[in-house]
Amino acid sequence: MVYEERNIWASLIVSVIGMIVYIVVVLQQAGGRPLTEVDWVPIMLWTIGGGIVAAIVLSIVWGLIAGARDPDGVGRTDQRDRDIARMSIRVGQAFLVIAGLGVIVLCAFEADWFWIANCMFFGFAASSIIGGIASVVAYRRGLA
Numbered sequence: 001m002v003y004e005e006r007n008i009w010a011s012l013i014v015s016v017i018g019m020i021v022y023i024v025v026v027l028q029q030a031g032g033r034p035l036t037e038v039d040w041v042p043i044m045l046w047t048i049g050g051g052i053v054a055a056i057v058l059s060i061v062w063g064l065i066a067g068a069r070d071p072d073g074v075g076r077t078d079q080r081d082r083d084i085a086r087m088s089i090r091v092g093q094a095f096l097v098i099a100g101l102g103v104i105v106l107c108a109f110e111a112d113w114f115w116i117a118n119c120m121f122f123g124f125a126a127s128s129i130i131g132g133i134a135s136v137v138a139y140r141r142g143l144a
Contacts, residue, residue: 092131099123
């Protein structure tokens with residue numbers, strides 16, 4: 001597995017776990033009350049910060065393990081990696097656009113900030129996860 005693919009897998013793993021943790025914590029905090037009454041800001045910020053740190057740590061640890069096995073190929077990238085990265089960014093951006101449109105619609109209807117923020121938050125998560133899946137598929141099956 002090449003350097004870029006390892007980083008994508010690390011991001012995918014952390015993104016999925018982070019979203020599950022966020023949803024569970026928010027639902028537990030609600031405890032039967034409306035979701036808009038949950039103090040969601042610190043939960044979201046901790047999820048974002050923790051996800052960034054966890055992805056970096058996982059990528060480093062995985063890189064160290066891979067480097068022990070193949071010291072010459074640990075950080076090498078090539079044109080295929082760059083092409084896959086561009087493709088996955090395009091795929092992911094589509095979901096950011098959809099989330100942005102959702103935010104505009106929610107603002108137009110004066111929805112609670114909880115729904116507006118979560119629409120964008122889940123749009124970022126969908127962008128990361130779906131773009132990552134597209135990358136993994138491209139690494140396994142090729143771009144053609």
